[in-house]
Amino acid sequence: MTRWLLYGANGYTGELIAREARKRGLEPVLAGRNPTAVKPLAEDLGLECRIFELRDADTQLSGIDVVLHCAGPFSVTAAPMIDACVRTGTHYLDITGEMDVFAYAREIDGLARAAGVVVCPGVGFDVIPTDCLAAALHQAMPEATGLRLGFDLPLALSPGTVKTILDGMAAGGRARIDGRITATPLGGRTARIDFGNGTKPALAFPAADLHGAHHSTAIPNIEVYIPMPFLLIRCTQISRRFTGLLARPGVRAAAHKLIDKTVKGPDANQRATGTAYVWGETTDAAGRRATARITTANPYRLTIDGALTAVTDLLAVPTTRPGAHTPATLFGADLITRLPGSSPLTITTPHATEGTPQ
Template identity: 35%
Template sequence: MANIVVYGAYGYTGELIVREAKKQGVSLILSGRDEKKLKVLSQETGFAYTAVDLNNNQALHNLLQNAQVVIHCAGPFQFTAKAMVEACLKTQTHYLDITGEYQVFELIHSYHDAAKRVGIMLLPGAGFDVVPSDCLASHLKAQLPNAQKLQLAFATTGGGLSRGTSKTMIEGAGEGQVYRSNHQLKTKPLGKSTPLIDYGPFKKLSVGISWGDISSAYFSTGIPNIEVFTGSSEKQIKALRWSHRLGFLLKVKWVKALLKKQVDKKPAGPTAEKRGKSNTYLWGKVESTNGKTYEARLKTPNGYTLTAKATLLFANKILNKDFKAGFQTPALVYGSNVIFEIEGCKFENRASH
């Protein structure tokens, strides 16, 4: 019996995880709602499958009953995480997911005590969102323990977005940029924060986004002021500012449904060739109240490639009894250096002022 269930196995990122597991010789059970897609993937990989709807509590419990770990890949997670986490609590199954949604970190953090009581770990953000940035944040905090402000940013060369990532972004459209100020989550207009960031090999105009680290890095470091940026362009920033003006429209269900239909016409995600040529560069900076700062940069493979490797790394650690019960972040449970257990991840340069 396989000890790991991948739910949402036929999605773009789920399938990458499944194929990486096959390459590593790791046994899995494939799951998700669509039996036809599961059957095709099962025939291609040799892994057994069970079709389960998240709304069917009994079927979900039966799926997880004999599993030690679930890797939850079916987003947007703000709609799917609650059912999976509650099923994991009942079946005492460790939980991993690949979310970058700050709302999901806040939600799962509320289950910390319940997870401790039953002895399982809840680790959302076990992929590119948020493993490298969480490790970078934790490293920065260690260099400047009295830091009161944290800025994180990332930019990708080549690559592209999966349908799932695009749909999650559509769900968040219209709410503005969420950031953390004096421990509290606050919102400001999209496109208001646009610094020019030095990622190491290049400088890039970047824009503030509502990224998972405003919650995960807060739980990892306790730093009260956190903002996250991503590499952008004048054209994209202009579009974001317009989207903020049209925010009321982007919150309407039928508008979101229409945008998602357009996403479905696009490729599932970047090709293997594109991923192979793509790297992600992360930058982080902490600042103390007396003005002292420390910066660091991190280079990783393409985010989707990193996600496949990171989720399986953590699942195997759990199977080897290497975990902490309760809600965790990657750096809280495994330390900031866990990122270097993934091939192709390294610091570019570091500096303090």
Template identity: 45%
Template sequence: MTLLVYGAYGYTGALVSRAAVDRGTDPILAGRDGDALRELGRDLRCSVREFDLSIPEAVTETVRDVDAVLNCAGPFASTAAPLVDACVETGTDYLDVTGEFRVFEALAARDAEATAADVTLLPGVGFDVVPTDCVAAALLDRLPDATALALGFDADGDVSRGTARTAVRGLGETVVARRGGALVSLPTDERERRIDFGRGERPAAAVPWGDLVTAAHTTGVGDVTVYAALPPRVARLRRLARPVGPLLRTRPVRWLLDRVVAARVEGPTAAERAANRAFVWGEARTDAGEVAVERLRTPDPYDLTVEASLAAAERVLAGDAPSGFTTPAGAFGSSFVDVVDGVTWLDR
């Protein structure tokens, strides 16, 4: 069974590719930067395929003879659609590590098409959204009548260039949540709250995380809100940035910030990742007032992404995932996150 890793030379893609080789897998390394691909291919002794996603015929022919594609190249708003087009046409399973809720929406809309082609569409097999999706599923097991879910995370450490560029694209966007099954603008008084993610209460802000789509799909719950912890410095910057929100939505400002990120952001070192932790929290409520809480402590988000994405790819290649659009917990259950060493459920 053959796995192609697209964006193999990026920060996350390189971590995934190296770990795949360490596990005895022989992935095909792919992307559009031929020089970077060949350098990594020589280092890992893997075959490489250089292709540009702007040429549909080239993408289709390149994935035709592989069994699954693991897309590690963000922003996924740009990379997911052309790869999924090719995968559906060729009967190739698709996975990625996106956290972009609009990408999840777009792939969920292709469920019937993928099912008819006997293709698995499994986005979000990294820190976005494996731990939160598993927490959501575990909460529904405890409260089957839940009508509202709140999920959140509190993570140490820096981000990679791809993650930062995705964040730049989202600057100034309306804060959304799921209400009654639909994505809506979140009222101002619901955008911040204090949450104990697992190491004491911290201020948190609502974010447009992928769980707005995946948690609803996994659990069937119609009200979903996602929060991220706010370190004090970030909280101050948020307050200062509010008056210039409209400016952040302009194309020239986003272009400039994207160029800065591309030039300066690298991602955490191995030593930094080893010292980092993340905490994931979830709360389910019923109309009768019942409440359940689950919390996880995990390794560094990038290390979790490596382990979870490869575990998901192995299961997909083994035929253990359903056809059509699915989610990590939807495909593999609430315990899937336990495949990652160092994950601890704090409320059990």
């Protein structure tokens, strides 16, 4: 009998996934380090629970075939869980959008292959849609040398997502240039982009796709954009002087506590009705370009469906190719169109330049 464990079940997204899994007749083992939060949820859903710190994960993964890791911040928690999964022969999935986790997955690829273990971060929003668009665009233009991705999503965000954005700002700007992750000025790369709902000013930010999409496509130049009003773009540019302050552990810890107290995440209605717009564009050395767009369900709804699809697919095919993967390399570029609420993925080759950098 195959079994899977959901670590971080008491978090905002973890609990949503746990409740939906139970509705579908799935029986994950719910886990986390906080007994007062995890045990009542497990009792409510009639599920087994395990309470443990990540340093004790090896002994707690006995009998588990797949871990779905939902406990952030993933830049701190992912590596210990990945290491434990590799040591115990347990497949690893998570819902991160943090680029450092994808970098670590690539570092440990050889060990994962030797252990027969799949390590696939990012089986939620934003990585599933952007990674699938990147892979589809690469199939349409294999000779592409440049890739730009982006998404426009509802404003309501969970505490974990807000923390990820804050931590990303603390690290400054990033882009993949000539195959290498390169530091760029925060707010230094802007564009005007039609994500699928009208042209808007947009700002490049250090997304996981700088690692993940490169793994999926081998395209050497990658940027990722989100729409932002021009005034906020200007404020971001001005805030460069504060990135050093945000990088201080004490300041970030205080900011995280404030976020936990003030940010609640979208309610059920917002999760049911919100729509995200996802865009991608490849260019080749001759200046030709291909553009892809898709609309999806609300990011949290997509994460629930994407994570559970990844778990059930991986459990169904336990001999899946081991090693580090992205959602598109493991489950195929069509994964996004298999999820409820997704439109067909369209790829066009327009004559006009889209999202011209400013």
